[in-house]
Amino acid sequence: MLRFLTAGESHGKALVAILEGCPAHLALSAADLDPDLARRQQGYGRGARMKLETDRAEILSGVRQGKTIGSPIAILIPNKSTELFEQAITQLRPGHADLPGALKYEQKDIRNILERASARETAVRVAVGAIARKLLAEVRIKVTSRVMAIGGATKQAEWEKMIDQAKAVGDSLGGLFEVTVSGVPAGLGSYVHWDRRLDGNLARAVMAIPAVKGVEIGTGFALAGLPGSRAHDEIFYDKGRGFYHKTNQAGGLEGGMSNGEPIVIRAAMKPIATLGKPLQSVDLASKKPSPAHIERADVCAVEAAAVIGEAVVALEIASALLEKFGSDTVAELSEKITSYQKRLAVI
Numbered sequence: 460m461l462r463f464l465t466a467g468e469s470h471g472k473a474l475v476a477i478l479e480g481c482p483a484h485l486a487l488s489a490a491d492l493d494p495d496l497a498r499r500q501q502g503y504g505r506g507a508r509m510k511l512e513t514d515r516a517e518i519l520s521g522v523r524q525g526k527t528i529g530s531p532i533a534i535l536i537p538n539k540s541t542e543l544f545e546q547a548i549t550q551l552r553p554g555h556a557d558l559p560g561a562l563k564y565e566q567k568d569i570r571n572i573l574e575r576a577s578a579r580e581t582a583v584r585v586a587v588g589a590i591a592r593k594l595l596a597e598v599r600i601k602v603t604s605r606v607m608a609i610g611g612a613t614k615q616a617e618w619e620k621m622i623d624q625a626k627a628v629g630d631s632l633g634g635l636f637e638v639t640v641s642g643v644p645a646g647l648g649s650y651v652h653w654d655r656r657l658d659g660n661l662a663r664a665v666m667a668i669p670a671v672k673g674v675e676i677g678t679g680f681a682l683a684g685l686p687g688s689r690a691h692d693e694i695f696y697d698k699g700r701g702f703y704h705k706t707n708q709a710g711g712l713e714g715g716m717s718n719g720e721p722i723v724i725r726a727a728m729k730p731i732a733t734l735g736k737p738l739q740s741v742d743l744a745s746k747k748p749s750p751a752h753i754e755r756a757d758v759c760a761v762e763a764a765a766v767i768g769e770a771v772v773a774l775e776i777a778s779a780l781l782e783k784f785g786s787d788t789v790a791e792l793s794e795k796i797t798s799y800q801k802r803l804a805v806i
Contacts (some may be wrong), residue, residue, distance in 0.1 A: 460480055460778045460779075460781050460782040461478065461479070461480040461481065461591065461655070461774060461777055461778040461781060462778070463476055463477060463478040463479065463587045463698075463774070464477050465580060465583045465584065465587075467536075467538075467580065467583065468544065468574035468575055468577070468579075468664055469538075469539065469540060469572065469573070469574045469575075469576060469577035469579035469580070470538060470540060470541050470542070470543045470544040471544055472537070472538060472541065473536060473537045473538055473673070474535070474536045474538065474579070474580060474582055474583040475534065475535050475536075475537050475583065476533070476534045476583040476584075476586060476587050477531050477532070477533050478521070478532045478533075478534070478577065478587045478590060479531045479532075480778070480781060481521070481527050481529075481532055481550065481590060481594065482524070482527065482529065482594070482781070482786055482787055482788050482789050482791070482792055483527055483528055483529035483787060483788045483789070484526050484527065484789045484790065485526060485527040485590075485593060485594055485597065485789050486525055486526055486530075486593075487518070487522050487525070487526065487527050487590060487593060488518070488522070488525060489516045489517060489518055490516065491589055491590070491593050492516040492518075492534070492590070493514070493515055493516060493587045493590040494586065494589075495585050495586070495589040495592070495766060495769075495770065496513070496515070496516060496536070496582060496585055496586060496589075496707040497513075498766045499514070499581070499582060499585045499763050499766045499767060500513075500514060500763070501762065501763070502759070502760065502761070502762025502763050503615075503618070503619050503622055503759065504609075504622040504625075504626070504632070504757055504758040504759030504760065504761075504762075504763065505757050505758075505759075505760060505763065506755055506756050506757040506758070507613065513539075514536055514582050515536070515537075515742065516534050516535070516536050516586045517534070517535045517536070517537075517580050518532065518533070518534055519533040519535055520532065520533040521533060521666070523654065525796055529532045529787060529788075530630065531566075531588065532587075533586045534583060534586050534587065536582055536583055536586060538579075543570075543754075543755075544570075544574070545566045546570060547570055548568060548569045548570050548573070548752050548754075549567070549568065549742050549743040549744040549745075549752075550567065550568055550569075550740060550742055550743070550750065550751055550752035551569065551740045551741055551742070551743055551749075551751065551752075552569075552573075552732060552733060552737075552738075552751040552752055552754075553732065553738045553740055553751060554571065554729070554732025555572075555573060555576065555733070555741060556566060556572050556576035556730045556740070557569045557572055557573060557576075557743075558743075559693040560572030560573075560576060561743055563724060565635050567743065567744060569743060569752070573754065576669075577652060577669075577671055578669040578670065578760070579671065580669075581621060581668065581763075581767045581770075584767060584770055584771060585766060585767055585770040587770070587774065588767075588769065588770020588771060588773045588774050589773075589804060591770070591773040591774045591777035591778075592659075592769070592770070592773045592775070594657050594777050594789070594792075595773055595776060595777055595780070597789050597792070597793060598642075598780070598793055599642045600640065600641070600642040600643055600776065600780075601640070601641050601642055602638065602639070602640050602769045602772055602773045602776070603638070603639050603641075603769070604636060604637060604638045604639070604765035604766065604768055604769045605636065605637050605639075605765065606618075606634060606635070606636050606761055606762055606765055607634070607635040607636060607637050608634050608635045609621065609622065609632055609633070609634035609635075609759060609761050610625070610632040610633070610634060610759075612648070614750065616627070618632075618634070618759075622759045625758055625759070626733075626735070626758045628736065629734055629735030629736025629737075630730075630734060630735070630736065630758075631730040631731035631732075631733075631734055631758050631759060631760065632730050632731075632759045632761075633670065633695065633727070633728045633729045633730040633731070633759070633761065634727075634728055634759070634761035635726070635727055635728070635761075636680050636725070636726055636728065636761055636762075636764055636765035636768055637723065637724070637726075637765075638665070638724045638725075638726075638768040638769055638772045639721050639722065639723050639724075640711070640721060640722040640772060640773075640776055641721045642719045643715065643719070643721070643722055644719065644799065644800060644803070645716070645717055645718050645719035645803065646701075646716055646717060646783065646799075646803075647717040647776070647780060647782075647783055648660070648712070648715050648716040648717060649714060649715060649716060650714040650715045650716060655715070656715030656716075657712060657715055657716060657717060657775070657779050658676055658712040658715055659715065660775050660778075660779070661676070661712075661722070661724055661772060661775050661776075662676065662724075664771040664772065664774065664775045665726050665768055665772065666726075667727070667771070668728075668764055668767050668771065670728045670729050670730075670760070670764065671726045671727065671728050671729075671764065672727055672728070672729045673725075673726065673727035674724065674725070674726050674727075674743060675710075675724070675726075676706050676710040676711075676722075676723065676724055676725075677707060677709045677710025677711070677712070677726050678708045678710070679710070679725065681750055682708060690708060691708070691709070692705070692706045692707060692708055692709050692720075692798065693703040693705065693706070701719075701803060701804055701806075702719070703719070703720075704718070704720055707720045707721060707723065709721060710723040710724065711723060717779075722772075722776070724768070726759075726764070726768060728761050728764050730759075731756055731757050731758065731759065731760060733751075733752075733753065733754050733756035734751070734753075734756075735753065735758075737750040737751040737752070737753055738750070780792070781784060782794075784796060784799070796806045
């Protein structure tokens, strides 16, 4: 299985990550990571910082002569914008980690909270997710995403207009995005323990993206309003195709396991909490009423969140794949999956 840790602050020197468990002989370079880092910085409604930072990853270890060698992969993404790191802040921002973080860690300066709680950390998650994506591509598994709605609007021209209007009045917008994984074999994950359920692990990974407040798999919440006769995907069998479903309301996951259909996950992202026209709050030091602090922020980052969603989903799928097939090299992984799929075809 894959596991990773990240470190670094929003305006500190750099973001770093260590990814463990990637099989050997995967062709890999920074050029495989940078396109996803660039995609994360795009999208209508992004803030001024995206013009200051051009994220580029540096691979420090775990790769030699263009291929992974089985040891932990260390990644560094330097921060160009570091001038705010020493600036103290005491005006609490509603919707951020400021208040609970300050109470938990007994901090008087919320800079000590917001620097790590910032969504800037997701840049390095996207970098390690790009490695997982590259590994999945070796076994013909593809991860994609799309924005479903922003501010309630489902058409791009409409939501871009809404973003402009929100920016003009110092407001922000959230929305919905969807991540789809195709080519996943049946049987990833497990029903035998709660922490091995693939649906639970995927939901946790997506829910851990900053500002995501709701996650559904398949048609999710809509299923709660349907009778069972309309909620479940009927099973069919064809000698050439094997077992399959004509519908996919389960989103490719049943009983905590992949069922061979595309995995579909949707997430609801709340509006960005830092507003150009700040909400009323309290000063942490004086305890007196105060407008919330204004930090450089986006008006809308749903398109970026979809890219982050791809990354964290790719990591969970790759981890589940390695847990099941336990391979130390890319060739071994491919061979085991091919053999497994041949066995499934004759069941």
